[in-house]
Amino acid sequence: MVRLEGVHKRFGRLEVLQGIDLEVKRGEVVCVIGASGSGKSTLLRAINLLEPAEQGRVFLEGVEISGTKGLNDVRRRIGMVFQQFNLFPHKSVLENVTMAQRTVLDRPKQEAAERARSLLERVGLADKLEEYPDRLSGGQQQRVAIARALAMDPHVMLFDEVTSALDPELVKEVLDVMRELAREGMTMIVVTHEMGFAREVADRIVFMDEGLVVEQGPPAEVLDSPREERTKRFLGLVLEH
Amino acid sequence: MDAFLSQYFDLDIMWRSLPDVLSGFWVTIQLWLVASVLSLIWGLVLSLLRQLPGRAAAPIRALTIVYIDALRGIPLLLVVLLISGGLGALASEDVIADWIGLPRWFGKPDPFWYGVFAITLTYGAYMAEVYRSGIEAVPSGQMQAARSLGMSYAQAMRKVVVPQAVRKVFAPLLNDLTALMKDTSLVLVIGLAEVVSIGQDIQAETFNSSALVLGAILFLVVTIPLARIVDRQIAKQQIRYQRA
Numbered sequence: 001m002v003r004l005e006g007v008h009k010r011f012g013r014l015e016v017l018q019g020i021d022l023e024v025k026r027g028e029v030v031c032v033i034g035a036s037g038s039g040k041s042t043l044l045r046a047i048n049l050l051e052p053a054e055q056g057r058v059f060l061e062g063v064e065i066s067g068t069k070g071l072n073d074v075r076r077r078i079g080m081v082f083q084q085f086n087l088f089p090h091k092s093v094l095e096n097v098t099m100a101q102r103t104v105l106d107r108p109k110q111e112a113a114e115r116a117r118s119l120l121e122r123v124g125l126a127d128k129l130e131e132y133p134d135r136l137s138g139g140q141q142q143r144v145a146i147a148r149a150l151a152m153d154p155h156v157m158l159f160d161e162v163t164s165a166l167d168p169e170l171v172k173e174v175l176d177v178m179r180e181l182a183r184e185g186m187t188m189i190v191v192t193h194e195m196g197f198a199r200e201v202a203d204r205i206v207f208m209d210e211g212l213v214v215e216q217g218p219p220a221e222v223l224d225s226p227r228e229e230r231t232k233r234f235l236g237l238v239l240e241h
Numbered sequence: 242m243d244a245f246l247s248q249y250f251d252l253d254i255m256w257r258s259l260p261d262v263l264s265g266f267w268v269t270i271q272l273w274l275v276a277s278v279l280s281l282i283w284g285l286v287l288s289l290l291r292q293l294p295g296r297a298a299a300p301i302r303a304l305t306i307v308y309i310d311a312l313r314g315i316p317l318l319l320v321v322l323l324i325s326g327g328l329g330a331l332a333s334e335d336v337i338a339d340w341i342g343l344p345r346w347f348g349k350p351d352p353f354w355y356g357v358f359a360i361t362l363t364y365g366a367y368m369a370e371v372y373r374s375g376i377e378a379v380p381s382g383q384m385q386a387a388r389s390l391g392m393s394y395a396q397a398m399r400k401v402v403v404p405q406a407v408r409k410v411f412a413p414l415l416n417d418l419t420a421l422m423k424d425t426s427l428v429l430v431i432g433l434a435e436v437v438s439i440g441q442d443i444q445a446e447t448f449n450s451s452a453l454v455l456g457a458i459l460f461l462v463v464t465i466p467l468a469r470i471v472d473r474q475i476a477k478q479q480i481r482y483q484r485a
Contacts, residue, residue: 050385076391086386090404099400100390145386152390 001026001156001187007046007056009039009211016042017053018211024156029188031198031219034208035234040191041083043208044158047189048078061155076104079149079157083164085141087133087148093120094129097148105152112151119147123177139170146177156187163194195238199223207231251451258443258452265439266459272353272425272435276360277418283361284368285403291373294394305369312366318427320363325355325431356428364421371413375406412474419467423460436460 002024009017016039032040045051058066065074097116101107123143163171205222207215215228291305332342344354387397429438440453
């Protein structure tokens with residue numbers, strides 16, 4: 001579904017990705033863990049080419065997308081949800097979910113609105129269609145953001161620490177939506193600090209450190225009996241408290 | 242004191258000159274409205290050109306910056322003179338067509354249109370910088386979110402970034418429109434009978450300044466409400482800011 005080969009990315013003198021190889025299969029849920037600054041978010045942005053890699057290749061559904069034109073069509077097949085939600089504050093909830101359907105997919109107004117309604121119902125926000133983002137809680141905003149991404153019928157979804165900016169009591173409602181999505185067979189790459197979620201939902205855990213994939217495998221393996229010293233140290237720090 | 246009052250506030254002269262002053266003020270208002278709309282559009286175009294992404298657009302960005310710096314650094318009066326003297330001469334030498342060199346569109350005399358051109362060129366440059374500050378104040382996550390949904394740069398600008406930017410700079414743009422209104426009076430140097438030039442004529446005939454004071458009052462009738470709108474808008478934005 002998604003394949004990365006030797007992906008490098010630097011910001012000035014800082015090499016954030018130092019040669020990433022990663023393959024994600026259709027329907028697979030991969031959770032990426034690691035300390036902040038390890039390159040997890042940059043990895044996601046390299047996949048949908050918001051931060052194109054300088055070296056290496058990115059494939060989507062068997063076709064190379066790095067260094068090609070027509071990125072808008074590629075990006076609409078890759079849904080992305082951000083830590084800071086990034087809803088459009090000048091648009092209502094419904095318009096947030098219909099805008100790209102109308103401009104990118106040329107869906108008729110009626111059809112876009114219907115799709116938006118059914119998705120917002122799915123994330124439990126059927127009663128908030130006409131609200132504006134600043135009237136919603138963080139958890140509600142993030143669920144709108146998920147619906148907005150799903151409205152484009154993406155083939156894979158990227159989640160970039162989507163619960164990190166939420167108050168603790170709002171985390172569950174967002175994770176529940178993601179659980180449901182995983183159960184339905186969506187291909188998902190999830191950068192997260194929620195170890196419980198990763199253990200429960202992930203098919204595979206990828207541990208990153210200093211721009212490299214250090215270790216990967218099934219949750220039970222990586223989380224309970226890590227092979228690498230760096231993985232042990234990181235897990236010791238996050239699981240202790 | 243009486244001499245002072247009658248020099249500036251001679252009600253009799255004010256009353257008699259009212260029709261002329263009003264007709265001049267009507268010209269001022271028309272000039273203001275047309276130049277405002279065009280400046281707002283031209284300024285937005287300039288700010289978008291200045292921020293075009295990619296290496297291919299580097300020459301366009303550089304040219305736009307040169308233009309903005311130049312027009313903001315030259316007195317408007319000088320631009321008015323350059324335009325009016327230049328366009329008319331070029332048209333008479335058949336270098337440019339008469340319709341642009343001696344514009345008389347919509348029944349307005351050519352000084353009116355020279356004024357519109359000059360004001361638009363200058364105020365477009367000012368407003369480009371205002372728009373730019375607004376665009377830069379929109380969080381980068383907005384552009385990223387739009388692009389991640391598959392929207393093109395142009396679509397993201399049009400639908401997501403510019404609408405938010407314009408809201409942020411509503412107050413400073415309105416300030417510029419107020420300044421623009423006062424600057425319309427500079428066009429009197431090329432013979433447009435707007436409110437200040439009419440007041441000046443009456444002052445020359447009567448040795449009395451009351452008609453000019455009347456003109457000043459008419460300006461205030463428009464500019465003071467504008468200032469209050471700006472205040473309200475700023476207060477509203479501060480509330481929104483505190484909530485966010």
